[in-house]
Amino acid sequence: MDNIIELKGIGKSYNSKDYIVRDINLTVKKGEFVTLLGPSGCGKTTTLRMIAGFETPTEGSILFEGKDISKVPPYLRPVNTVFQRYALFPHLNVYNNIAFGLNLKKLPKKEIAEKVSRVLDIVDMEGFEKRKINTLSGGQQQRIAIARAIVNEPEILLLDEPLGALDLKMRKEMQLELKQMHENIGITFIYVTHDQEEALTMSDKIVVMADGAIQQTGTPEEVYNEPSNAFVADFIGESNIFNGVMSGNMKVKFLGAEFECLDDIEKGAKVDVVVRPEDIVMVPYDEGKVKGEVISVIFKGIHYEITVQSGKNEIVVQRTKAAVIGDKVGITLDPDSIHCMKREKNVNRFEGVLTKKGTVMFADGEFECNVSMLYPGSEVDEEGNLTDSEGNIIEYAGTSVIAEISFDDIRMSDDADEGGVCGNIFSLIYKGDHYNYIIKTENGYEYILNDEYLWNENDYVSIVIPKEAIKLMHMDSEV
Numbered sequence: 001m002d003n004i005i006e007l008k009g010i011g012k013s014y015n016s017k018d019y020i021v022r023d024i025n026l027t028v029k030k031g032e033f034v035t036l037l038g039p040s041g042c043g044k045t046t047t048l049r050m051i052a053g054f055e056t057p058t059e060g061s062i063l064f065e066g067k068d069i070s071k072v073p074p075y076l077r078p079v080n081t082v083f084q085r086y087a088l089f090p091h092l093n094v095y096n097n098i099a100f101g102l103n104l105k106k107l108p109k110k111e112i113a114e115k116v117s118r119v120l121d122i123v124d125m126e127g128f129e130k131r132k133i134n135t136l137s138g139g140q141q142q143r144i145a146i147a148r149a150i151v152n153e154p155e156i157l158l159l160d161e162p163l164g165a166l167d168l169k170m171r172k173e174m175q176l177e178l179k180q181m182h183e184n185i186g187i188t189f190i191y192v193t194h195d196q197e198e199a200l201t202m203s204d205k206i207v208v209m210a211d212g213a214i215q216q217t218g219t220p221e222e223v224y225n226e227p228s229n230a231f232v233a234d235f236i237g238e239s240n241i242f243n244g245v246m247s248g249n250m251k252v253k254f255l256g257a258e259f260e261c262l263d264d265i266e267k268g269a270k271v272d273v274v275v276r277p278e279d280i281v282m283v284p285y286d287e288g289k290v291k292g293e294v295i296s297v298i299f300k301g302i303h304y305e306i307t308v309q310s311g312k313n314e315i316v317v318q319r320t321k322a323a324v325i326g327d328k329v330g331i332t333l334d335p336d337s338i339h340c341m342k343r344e345k346n347v348n349r350f351e352g353v354l355t356k357k358g359t360v361m362f363a364d365g366e367f368e369c370n371v372s373m374l375y376p377g378s379e380v381d382e383e384g385n386l387t388d389s390e391g392n393i394i395e396y397a398g399t400s401v402i403a404e405i406s407f408d409d410i411r412m413s414d415d416a417d418e419g420g421v422c423g424n425i426f427s428l429i430y431k432g433d434h435y436n437y438i439i440k441t442e443n444g445y446e447y448i449l450n451d452e453y454l455w456n457e458n459d460y461v462s463i464v465i466p467k468e469a470i471k472l473m474h475m476d477s478e479v
Helices: 044-052 094-104 109-122 138-150 168-185 196-202 220-225 230-235
Strands: 003-013 019-029 033-037 059-064 079-082 156-160 188-193 205-210 213-218 240-248 251-254 257-260 270-275 281-284 290-299 304-310 313-319 328-332 339-342 347-354 359-362 365-368 400-406 411-413 421-430 435-440 446-451 460-464 471-474
Touching: 003 044, 003 188, 019 044, 019 188, 019 213, 033 044, 033 196, 044 079, 044 156, 044 188, 079 138, 094 109, 094 138, 109 138, 109 168, 138 156, 138 168, 168 196, 188 196, 196 220, 205 220, 205 230, 213 220, 213 230, 230 240, 230 270, 230 339, 230 421, 240 313, 251 270, 290 313, 304 328, 347 446, 359 400, 411 446, 421 446
Parallel strands: 033 188, 033 205, 079 156, 156 188
Antiparallel strands: 003 019, 003 059, 205 213, 240 251, 240 270, 251 257, 270 339, 281 328, 290 304, 290 328, 304 313, 347 359, 347 400, 359 365, 400 471, 411 460, 421 435, 421 460, 435 446
């Protein structure tokens, strides 16, 4: 199949520093059902609006069949858009809503009637031509909105969370109908949603987005079974995510035990280990590599969700057979049920500058630090000056440095005056015995930390870093 849409280095910002999306590269083939998936604010709708022409990229280009359409107005692009709010005309009946665009083109009435009849058949709404819009259910209105979009025979149909206003049962029904509709029509669908089930159910290709960037692109099976990072693993479906370390050739150690796996990562590498709840096998206590106690059993209709406490770790298991709270159980894992991902970052690392007050400034914050670690043999005299072994004062203010802080050595506080900088919790991932948080400052700097307690996403917190937790290195030091 040929590419119908290509996004090359697309970025969008409303000022020089705050990018809504950055460096988006994506190809969409003719006839594909592509879903942009991610949490609110990740940039997926902005990306869709740039494809539609409602937004102009700040940088990069949008190609349609190889031709740049970045600055082509919406009405000249071969696309139609269906929004969450269907934007149907309440004063027009079903027929005239669908025929609206065709009437603007001044097509013959017979041709309009034929086209309207054909799309009503596609969306299974034959016989509703004379009905008023306000007499239709949400699902019926959604079908009419799609019919109005496809009657103009666009080469690409853009759908911005079109099922968001429907109840759960109707949404599930419409997922299957949309997939069938796509197969029958044969045109390209680009779909935006934050609902993982929608994406997995309907898509040929899923594009997972976070913080204005693409995290992973792949088939539903690839994204679910081989997530590229902990964010994707946590966002798509349900996952157990644990800290681990590669202990040998295709061997990983986590939960206090060593397991064979299929990921070829160098020995000693720190990894995030993903195990889906449905892949965990509960066995008699003495037969398990990992042993624990059942602390929760919840019936979910098609399976039981069982939580096993093993040491400090909680392990979530899904199976059709129930368990009893207090049961002592063992757990085993097959190699193909373990997915290891090398961690993108193991410590916080920032470029900073020393001040004459014995502090270091980095990432919007100012923190007390032990400056003497940069100068072997130095010490602080009675007047607070840093001196060398011969008693000479070392002038360090303005020195550029690198500061490193472990995830475990940072803590959060709800007291804005306690820490060296404040920010909002951007994301959190549960990792068995702790939560891993990313906090963003006003200017977009990220601090990563571990905490055993649950905070809420978007909480405004201060970041507290003890003096002894900051490791300083000269800017030219090798890491």
